[in-house]
Amino acid sequence: xxxxxxxxxxxxxxxxxxxxxxxxxxxxxxxxxxxxxxxxxxxxxxxxxxxxxxxxxxxxxxxxxxxxxxxxxxxxxxxxxxxxxxxxxxxxxxxxxxxxxxxxxxxxxxxxxxxxxxxxxxxxxxxxxxxxxxxxxxxxxxxxxxxxxxxxxxxxxxxxxxxxxxxxxxxxxxxxxxxxxxxxxxxxxxxxxxxxxxxxxxxxxxxxxxxxxxxxxxxxxxxxxxxxxxxxxxxxxxxxxxxxxxxxxxxxxxxxxxxxxxxxxxxxxxxxxxxxxxxxxxxxxxxxxxxxxxxxxxxxxxxxxxxxxxxxxxxxxxxxxxxxxxxxxxxxxxxxxxxxxxxxxxxxxxxxxxxxxxxxxxxxxxxxxxxxxxxxxxxxxxxxxxxxxxxxxxxxxxxxxxxxxxxxxxxxxxxxxxxxxxxxxxxxxxxxxxxxxxxxxxxxxxxxxxxxxxxxxxxxxxxxxxxxxxxxxxxxxxxxxxxxxxxxxxxxxxxxxxxxxxxxxxxxxxxxxxxxxxxxxxxxxxxxxxxxxxxxxxxxxxxxxxxxxxxxxxxxxxxxxxxxxxxxxxxxxxxxxxxxxxxxxxxxxxxxxxxxxxxxxxxxxxxxxxxxxxxxxxxxxxxxxxxxxxxxxxxxxxxxxxxxxxxxxxxxx
Numbered sequence: 001x002x003x004x005x006x007x008x009x010x011x012x013x014x015x016x017x018x019x020x021x022x023x024x025x026x027x028x029x030x031x032x033x034x035x036x037x038x039x040x041x042x043x044x045x046x047x048x049x050x051x052x053x054x055x056x057x058x059x060x061x062x063x064x065x066x067x068x069x070x071x072x073x074x075x076x077x078x079x080x081x082x083x084x085x086x087x088x089x090x091x092x093x094x095x096x097x098x099x100x101x102x103x104x105x106x107x108x109x110x111x112x113x114x115x116x117x118x119x120x121x122x123x124x125x126x127x128x129x130x131x132x133x134x135x136x137x138x139x140x141x142x143x144x145x146x147x148x149x150x151x152x153x154x155x156x157x158x159x160x161x162x163x164x165x166x167x168x169x170x171x172x173x174x175x176x177x178x179x180x181x182x183x184x185x186x187x188x189x190x191x192x193x194x195x196x197x198x199x200x201x202x203x204x205x206x207x208x209x210x211x212x213x214x215x216x217x218x219x220x221x222x223x224x225x226x227x228x229x230x231x232x233x234x235x236x237x238x239x240x241x242x243x244x245x246x247x248x249x250x251x252x253x254x255x256x257x258x259x260x261x262x263x264x265x266x267x268x269x270x271x272x273x274x275x276x277x278x279x280x281x282x283x284x285x286x287x288x289x290x291x292x293x294x295x296x297x298x299x300x301x302x303x304x305x306x307x308x309x310x311x312x313x314x315x316x317x318x319x320x321x322x323x324x325x326x327x328x329x330x331x332x333x334x335x336x337x338x339x340x341x342x343x344x345x346x347x348x349x350x351x352x353x354x355x356x357x358x359x360x361x362x363x364x365x366x367x368x369x370x371x372x373x374x375x376x377x378x379x380x381x382x383x384x385x386x387x388x389x390x391x392x393x394x395x396x397x398x399x400x401x402x403x404x405x406x407x408x409x410x411x412x413x414x415x416x417x418x419x420x421x422x423x424x425x426x427x428x429x430x431x432x433x434x435x436x437x438x439x440x441x442x443x444x445x446x447x448x449x450x451x452x453x454x455x456x457x458x459x460x461x462x463x464x465x466x467x468x469x470x471x472x473x474x475x476x477x478x479x480x481x482x483x484x485x486x487x488x489x490x491x492x493x494x495x496x497x498x499x500x501x502x503x504x505x506x507x508x509x510x511x512x513x514x515x516x517x518x519x520x521x522x523x524x525x526x527x528x529x530x531x532x533x534x535x536x537x538x539x540x541x542x543x544x545x546x547x548x549x550x551x552x553x554x555x556x557x558x559x560x561x562x563x564x565x566x567x568x569x570x571x572x573x574x575x576x577x578x579x580x581x582x583x584x585x586x587x588x589x590x591x592x593x594x595x596x597x598x599x600x601x602x603x604x605x606x607x608x609x610x611x612x613x614x615x616x617x618x619x620x621x622x623x624x625x626x627x628x629x630x631x632x633x634x635x636x637x638x639x640x641x642x643x644x645x646x647x648x649x650x651x652x653x
Contacts, residue, residue: 034205034260035145035205035206036194036203036204036205037108037203037204037205037206038108038201038202038203038204039108039109039110039201039202039204040107040108040109040110041107041108042105042106042107042108043106043107043108043144043145043189043206044101044106044144044145045102045104045106045142045143045144046086046099046100046101046102046142046143046144047069047076047099047100047101047102047140047141047142047143048069048097048098048099048141048142048143049066049067049068049069049096049097049098049141049452049453050066050067050068050069050071050074050133050138050139050140050141050169050452051066051096051138051139051141051166052064052065052066052136052137052138052139053137053138053139053166053538054137054538054604055137056137059538059604060604060605060606061537061538061604061605061606061607062135062136062137062605062606062607062608063136063138063607063608063609063612064537064607064612064615064616065445065448065451065453065609065611065612065615066096066451066452066453067133067138067450067451067452068098068450068451068452069098069100069140070083070100071449071450072126072450073125073126073129073130073450074126074130075120075121075122075126075245076247077103077117077118077120077247078103079101079102079103080103083100083101084100084101085098085099085100086099086100086101088385088386089384089385089386089387089389089390090386090389090390090393090459090462090463091385091386091387091388091389091390091391091392091393092385092386092389092390093386093455093456093459094386094389094393094455094459095386095389096452096453097385097386097452098452099143099385102142103117103118104117104142104249106144106187106189106251108191108204108253109191109204109253110251110253111251111252111253112249112250112251112252113229113250114227114228114229114248114250115227115248115249115250115251116219116220116221116226116227116246116247116248117247117248117249118221118246118247119220119221119244119245119246119247120244120245120246120247121242121243121244121245122237122242122243122244122245123242124238124239124240124241124242126237127237127238127239127243128239130169130170130181130237131170131179131237131239133169133170134168134169134170134171134172134179134180134181135179136608137168138168138169139166139167139168139169140166140167140168140169140213141165141166142167142209142211144187144189144206144209145205145206147206147207147208147209147263147264148163148165148166148209148267149165149166149167149187149209149210149211150163150164150165150166150167150209150210150211150267151163151164151166151167151210151211151212152210161266162266162267162268163208163209163210163266163267164267165267167182167185167211167212167213168182168213169181169182169213170182170215171215173234173236178236179236180215180234180235180236181215181235181236181237181245182213182214182215183215183216183219183235183245183246183247183248184213184214184215184216184219184229184247184248184249184250185211185212185213185214185248185249185250186211186212186213186214186249186250186252187209187210187211187249187250187251187252188209188210188211188212188252188254189206189208189209189210189251189252189253189254190206190207190208190209190210190253190254190255190256190258191204191205191206191207191253191254191255191256192204192205192207192255192256192257192258192259192260193255194260205260206263207256207258207259207260207263208256208258208263208266214232215232215233215234215235216229216230216231216232216233216235216248217230217233217234217235217236218230218231218233219246219247219248220246221246227246227248229248229250268543280527280528280547280550280551283523283524283526283527283551283554284550284554286523287520287523287524287554287557287558290520290558290561290562291557291558291561294561294562294564294565295561297565298564298565298568336571336572336574337568337571337572337574337646338650339499339574340499340571340574340575340576341492341647341650342492342493342494342495342499343494343495343498343499343576344492344571344576344578344643344647345490345492345494345643345647346494346498346576347414347415347416348414348577348579348580349580350580351411351414351415351416352411352416352418352421352422352425354410354414354579354580354583355407355408355410355411355414355416355422355426356407356422356425356426356429356430357430357583357629357632357633358406358407358410358583358633358636358637359402359403359404359405359406359407359408359410359426360403360407360426360429360430360431360629360633361629361630361632361633361634361636362402362403362406362633362637363396363399363400363402363403363406364396364626364629364630364633365630365633365634366399366402367392367395367396367399368552368630369552370395370399371388371391371392371395372545372548372549372552373549374391375388375545375548376545376546376548376549393463393466394466396471397466397467397470397471397474398470398474399474400427400470400471400472400474400475400478401474401475401477401478402478403426403427403475403478404423404426404427404474404475404476404477404478404479404480404481404482405478405479405481405482406478406482407422407426407479407482408422408423408426408478408479408480408481408482408483409482409483409485409487409488412482412483412485412487413487413488415487419483422479423475423476423479423480426475426479427467427471427472427475427476428472430629431467431471433625434622434626435463435464435467437618437621437622438622439460440618441614441615441618441619442454442455442460444610444611444614444615445611445615447611448611451611453615488644490644490647491644491647491648492647499574499576501574501575501576501577502573502574502575504570504573504575505573508566508569508570508573508575510581510584513566513570513581513585514584514585514588514591515588515591516566517562517563517566517585517586517588517635518585518586518587518588518589518590518591518592519589519592520558520559520562520589521555521558521559521562521586521589521631522589522592522593522596523558524551524554524555524557524558525551525552525554525555526596527547527551528544528547528548528551529593529596531544531547532548533596533597533600536619537600537605537616555589555631556634559586559589559631559634559635559638560634560635560638560639561638562585562586562635563582563585563586563634563635563636563638563639564638564639564642566581566582566585567581567582567585567639567642567643568642571643578639578643579636579640582632582635582636582639582640583632583633583635583636584632585635586631586632586633586634586635586636587627587628587629587631587632587635588628589627589628589631590624590625590627590628590631591624591628593623593624593627594620594621594624597616597620597623597624598617598620601613601616601617601620
């Protein structure tokens with residue numbers, strides 16, 4: 001019988017989708033044609049990297065470095081004709097996939113009670129290396145007909161069975177302080193019979209794969225070449241002397257009613273769906289109430305302000321004609337945001353840097369929206385590993401024209417004159433920071449022997465090629481079009497002499513205002529952020545792009561509304577330096593994202609070694625920086641539209 005191991009799902013940033021046609025969950029379209037096998041035909045089994053998972057006791061993560069399957073320290077058996085790596089996509093390589101062939105021989109519907117691969121000897125050094133990885137709960141990842149091999153689990157909350165991708169390299173032994181190596185893999189493969197085209201033998205498709213690992217110390221290869229798998233006796237690798245290990249496996253086939261098109265359903269399980277729905281509903285309700293309150297407050301205040309200011313202007317005109325000398329009750333001289341109308345559209349400090357940030361932020365914003373939309377509509381199939389990462393990189397390169405256009409148009413509006421510098425910095429500055437950080441962190445993985453996360457030098461050159469061959473020319477073209485356009489004209493003229501800015505109350509100072517506003521968009525995405533970080537670091541599957549789409553929309557609305565409200569208060573305090581303030585105020589959401597990542601690092605991780613800690617902090621900082629650029633851009637443009645609107649609605653003498 002199959003044993004059920006209650007273990008959390010493990011995979012590395014997989015592009016898997018929930019097969020439900022609801023707004024909260026994405027479905028997928030098959031990305032590859034199904035492969036049908038005749039009875040006795042060989043079914044390929046490929047192996048992928050080993051990935052760490054969280055401990056089942058306290059959900060603590062002890063490492064984030066993925067390792068190559070054929071690392072010499074594992075002593076796994078190699079194919080007779082040598083190791084051959086399977087060609088992969090750019091996104092798959094960047095996320096650490098290293099798929100290769102294996103010596104396992106699987107034939108459709110052929111039962112293998114016990115079969116041996118090879119016998120190896122673990123020395124003390126290799127034993128210490130493997131025992132440490134077992135303590136860190138590393139998982140093996142097999143792919144049979146492209147389907148991840150996993151372990152069967154049962155969710156009591158939903159009363160459903162599901163598969164978790166990957167299975168354990170070993171497990172703690174009954175002897176305290178020791179671990180046992182799993183050297184036998186029992187494979188249970190589900191197949192579905194399909195009608196053959198025309199007349200011929202029946203054909204079958206693989207629709208499910210479960211692997212139950214076990215430790216069998218007495219496994220051995222008999223003199224006649226047959227295998228003896230033995231009983232389940234703990235196999236403990238000695239760190240003082242050599243240990244003989246025989247790798248064995250068994251295969252059984254089971255017919256299943258599951259169709260090939262829905263075979264991923266078993267891997268796409270939602271833990272505690274009611275809690276997830278409740279959290280998202282609560283966040284949505286809070287955001288809707290917040291935006292409604294902001295909109296109502298602003299509309300009411302602005303309507304009264306604009307009516308009062310226009311009424312004041314009418315009385316000023318009446319005074320000039322000698323028809324009136326006294327203002328009516330309730331009509332006062334200019335105050336608040338109208339007083340700074342001659343300075344509010346003054347060029348900001350460092351216009352070149354701000355325009356470059358805005359161009360890159362617009363590029364990120366459009367790329368993120370299109371990617372989530374593609375994933376939501378099911379165009380990124382889970383059968384194509386790494387498709388999400390590949391699409392993101394290519395979209396970012398293609399959308400460089402958007403970044404160039406926005407940057408140049410903003411720079412021209414700000415009155416900038418160093419147009420050549422703007423054209424060059426727009427596609428170089430932010431991508432250069434990202435690539436430089438990525439290259440620096442990759443050096444640590446290169447220094448880590450056997451790490452599959454280290455991007456090979458060829459793929460680094462490919463990324464640089466995409467950058468310089470696709471991104472740069474498109475950005476230059478967008479900048480050229482932007483500079484050909486007329487600058488965005490303000491509704492009022494700027495005074496020659498800047499107005500003095502009075503002392504602002506405490507909550508309008510830069511840091512307090514940033515912290516107050518930044519927490520609101522963070523609250524809108526905090527629920528999905530938890531699942532995304534689990535997907536990245538704890539090797540859990542993320543596929544709920546419907547929830548992500550909703551949260552992305554809530555984040556955009558919250559960024560815009562909260563930044564507009566803060567800038568309105570700033571203008572009422574007669575502070576007209578709003579451009580950089582709007583960008584930093586909305587971008588401060590990234591501060592909370594980084595703090596949340598650091599909270600997880602302290603409370604839910606116990607990373608050993610310099611490499612894992614540097615990688616976690618470095619990539620968390622990089623993700624937060626990109627969020628800062630994107631959310632800052634959202635806040636800036638929404639505020640710019642707001643300022644243009646209100647100052648265009650009043651009469652200026």
